[in-house]
Amino acid sequence: MSAPSNLDRAESVGRPLREEPRPATRLRARHLLGIADLSAEEILLILDTAEAMKEIGARPIKKVPTLRGRTVVNLFFEPSTRTRTSFEIAEKRLSADTLGIAVGTSSVVKGETLADTALNLEAMAPDMIVIRHGSSGAPHLLSRICRSRIINAGDGMHEHPTQALLDAFTIRAHKGRIAGLKIAIVGDLLHSRVLRSNVLLLKRLGADVWVCGPPTLMLPGIEQFGVHATTSIDEALADADVVMMLRIQLERMQGGFFPSLREYFNVFGLTAERARRAKADAIIMHPGPMNRGVEIASDVADGPYSVILEQVANGVAVRMAVLYLLEGSVA
Amino acid sequence: MPTVMDADRMSRALVRIAHEIVERNRGVGDLALVGIRTRGVPLARRIAANLLTIAAEQIPTGALDITLYRDDLMRHAVGPQPVVRKTEIPFSIDDKKILLVDDVLFTGRTVRAALDALIDFGRPKAIQLIVLVDRGHRELPIRADYVGRNVPTSRDESIQVNLQETDGRDEVVLQRAEAV
Numbered sequence: 001m002s003a004p005s006n007l008d009r010a011e012s013v014g015r016p017l018r019e020e021p022r023p024a025t026r027l028r029a030r031h032l033l034g035i036a037d038l039s040a041e042e043i044l045l046i047l048d049t050a051e052a053m054k055e056i057g058a059r060p061i062k063k064v065p066t067l068r069g070r071t072v073v074n075l076f077f078e079p080s081t082r083t084r085t086s087f088e089i090a091e092k093r094l095s096a097d098t099l100g101i102a103v104g105t106s107s108v109v110k111g112e113t114l115a116d117t118a119l120n121l122e123a124m125a126p127d128m129i130v131i132r133h134g135s136s137g138a139p140h141l142l143s144r145i146c147r148s149r150i151i152n153a154g155d156g157m158h159e160h161p162t163q164a165l166l167d168a169f170t171i172r173a174h175k176g177r178i179a180g181l182k183i184a185i186v187g188d189l190l191h192s193r194v195l196r197s198n199v200l201l202l203k204r205l206g207a208d209v210w211v212c213g214p215p216t217l218m219l220p221g222i223e224q225f226g227v228h229a230t231t232s233i234d235e236a237l238a239d240a241d242v243v244m245m246l247r248i249q250l251e252r253m254q255g256g257f258f259p260s261l262r263e264y265f266n267v268f269g270l271t272a273e274r275a276r277r278a279k280a281d282a283i284i285m286h287p288g289p290m291n292r293g294v295e296i297a298s299d300v301a302d303g304p305y306s307v308i309l310e311q312v313a314n315g316v317a318v319r320m321a322v323l324y325l326l327e328g329s330v331a
Numbered sequence: 332m333p334t335v336m337d338a339d340r341m342s343r344a345l346v347r348i349a350h351e352i353v354e355r356n357r358g359v360g361d362l363a364l365v366g367i368r369t370r371g372v373p374l375a376r377r378i379a380a381n382l383l384t385i386a387a388e389q390i391p392t393g394a395l396d397i398t399l400y401r402d403d404l405m406r407h408a409v410g411p412q413p414v415v416r417k418t419e420i421p422f423s424i425d426d427k428k429i430l431l432v433d434d435v436l437f438t439g440r441t442v443r444a445a446l447d448a449l450i451d452f453g454r455p456k457a458i459q460l461i462v463l464v465d466r467g468h469r470e471l472p473i474r475a476d477y478v479g480r481n482v483p484t485s486r487d488e489s490i491q492v493n494l495q496e497t498d499g500r501d502e503v504v505l506q507r508a509e510a511v
Binding site: 325 | 396404416419448
């Protein structure tokens with residue numbers, strides 16, 4: 001730096017801050033491909049930054065100039081309401097120019113490959129690409145061929161990192177911590193990228209994670225991540241601080257994983273009666289979209305312990321934090 | 332490292348500034364304090380306490396983080412990315428006289444960012460600037476309305492403000508920056 005012209009604060013002129021020490025002040029990677037790449041310190045940095053971002057959403061003018069002149073492409077190959085809207089609002093609140101590619105009307109329907117689509121977008125020099133794709137690893141492929149920063153907004157059955165981050169943010173807002181909490185995750189474990197990202201994140205922050213689902217939807221080898229796996233929902237829910245229900249992903253199921261939706265609900269659905277097995281102050285979460293009456297009863301989803309809509313609201317703040325931090329990440 | 336303000340001098344300067352505020356604004360009606368993070372916030376609280384003693388009125392006090400408004404933020408400057416902290420302004424700034432508080436006034440770029448940030452919260456009647464130390468070297472047409480102490484410096488020196496709340500003691504020291 002030639003002159004200290006950019007920096008007004010005395011503290012920025014060549015000496016360390018003397019505030020509470022923070023382990024991480026930036027992300028190491030230039031992409032957010034999965035929770036697997038993040039250290040506990042980096043996760044906490046994202047959550048702390050999201051706290052500051054959340055306040056912006058409560059202002060009369062919900063916008064800061066931080067990403068002015070940056071272009072973000074939202075490339076969604078799978079249907080999405082929450083995630084896509086949430087990213088778009090986050091980008092706009094940071095003043096980025098956003099561009100949504102609706103795959104149905106793009107050249108993808110003419111048979112263009114993912115790599116070609118990406119390279120063509122790249123030729124128009126966006127700064128970041130947010131991608132949702134049905135194939136696991138699609139964002140990783142882009143990160144190898146693109147110069148833009150890549151954010152994984154859900155890839156196949158692999159990861160959905162921003163969902164896990166907003167879940168952690170919501171849990172922390174209610175419980176003040178993650179470490180030591182008993183967190184029960186119930187439902188379609190096999191097809192769930194939300195589960196994978198959440199298990200990685202919650203274990204990294206020291207939670208006691210229980211996963212539960214029918215044997216046909218159990219994830220083989222899940223125990224190697226240090227979680228308790230059970231087919232008994234009562235055991236999973238007992239004294240839980242957090243209950244996270246996962247969607248039954250009918251669109252990813254070929255063949256019968258259980259006899260009927262009604263039977264699934266009878267055995268694994270979250271009813272008000274079952275929810276009472278959890279701690280008295282437990283919170284109930286669902287990443288959406290919900291199948292009411294399949295994995296969760298309507299009165300529980302809309303009940304006083306449900307934080308499902310808060311999760312959606314927090315998603316914007318968490319995605320703003322990710323966009324901001326990635327833009328400032330190392331090279 | 333010469334000390335340019337000790338705890339006594341700092342405390343007297345903050346009392347004097349409080350008196351100047353009351354005199355200039357003919358009372359404390361419609362006033363609100365906003366401290367710029369980090370050290371502007373405890374300074375704003377101390378001035379609020381002084382105003383309470385002088386005018387027997389509690390002045391609303393907030394905290395402003397200007398990180399997202401910095402003009403150097405996305406220029407990939409060398410050094411760590413600044414950590415974003417929370418802005419807390421729990422009152423409407425519309426039609427208020429805002430007293431903006433920072434520890435050191437140098438290039439004026441932080442104040443420029445703070446003005447932009449404040450305007451996003453509403454339309455104050457006026458904004459006045461309070462700084463503990465004005466060290467010169469302005470790069471923008473900005474001046475302070477209330478100054479604790481003017482300290483002439485050269486560009487390769489730096490001013491370090493330490494406050495009880497953030498650093499465990501009250502003092503302002505002038506130091507040569509390590510080799511840039």
